[in-house]
Amino acid sequence: xxxxxxxxSGLSWGNFAIVISRxxxxxxxxxxxxxxxxxxxxxxxxxxxxxxxxxxxxQFMTADIASFIDSxxxxxxxxxxxxxxxxxxxxxxxxxxxxxxEGLIRxxxxxxxxxxxxxxIDWLSGCR
Numbered sequence: 755x756x757x758x759x760x761x762x763s764g765l766s767w768g769n770f771a772i773v774i775s776r777x778x779x780x781x782x783x784x785x786x787x788x789x790x791x792x793x794x795x796x797x798x799x800x801x802x803x804x805x806x807x808x809x810x811x812x813q814f815m816t817a818d819i820a821s822f823i824d825s826x827x828x829x830x831x832x833x834x835x836x837x838x839x840x841x842x843x844x845x846x847x848x849x850x851x852x853x854x855x856e857g858l859i860r861x862x863x864x865x866x867x868x869x870x871x872x873x874x875i876d877w878l879s880g881c882r
Contacts, residue, residue: 755783755810761794761801767879769798773805781818785826791837792830802878803837807847808871814850823857836864838874 755777762770771794773787787805795801839855841848851867858865868874 755779757783757787757790759787759790759794761798763798763801769795769801770878771795771801771803773803775805775807775810777810778813779807779810780813781822784814785822788826791835792832795832795835798832799834801832801835803835804840804874804878805837806840806871807851808840808842810842811844812841812847812850814854816853819850819853819857822854823861826861828861828863831863836878837866838878839865839867840871840874841867841869843869 755775757773757775759771759773762772771791773791775783775787779787791803791805795803837858839851841851848867848869855865855867866874866877868877
């Protein structure tokens with residue numbers, strides 16, 4: 755798995771972070787991505803984060819999702835950051851990201867899961 759993170763800050767329309775992931779992604783890699791997003795956006799207000807898994811094979815088991823949610827230190831997540839998880843066309847991957855999104859929401863992280871990049875961007879920008 756590899757990924758690239760780009761932070762766009764100080765733009766007139768807000769602060770954004772975009773992560774593009776490629777290859778197989780398990781929870782070790784997902785935690786690494788999440789920690790990198792936290793470190794990169796900690797000083798930004800209201801950052802909109804897009805994590806793109808369209809070119810990835812997400813390998814999350816339901817138990818992995820529950821374990822991540824139980825062990826993750828949610829107080830590290832920058833307040834008022836919003837995250838959109840963008841799935842490939844694989845419906846199993848989409849449902850795994852939906853399950854992850856539900857766990858994030860239960861822990862006060864504003865999160866969405868999407869199959870369409872346009873829908874994810876509209877959601878992040880508030881054009882729901």
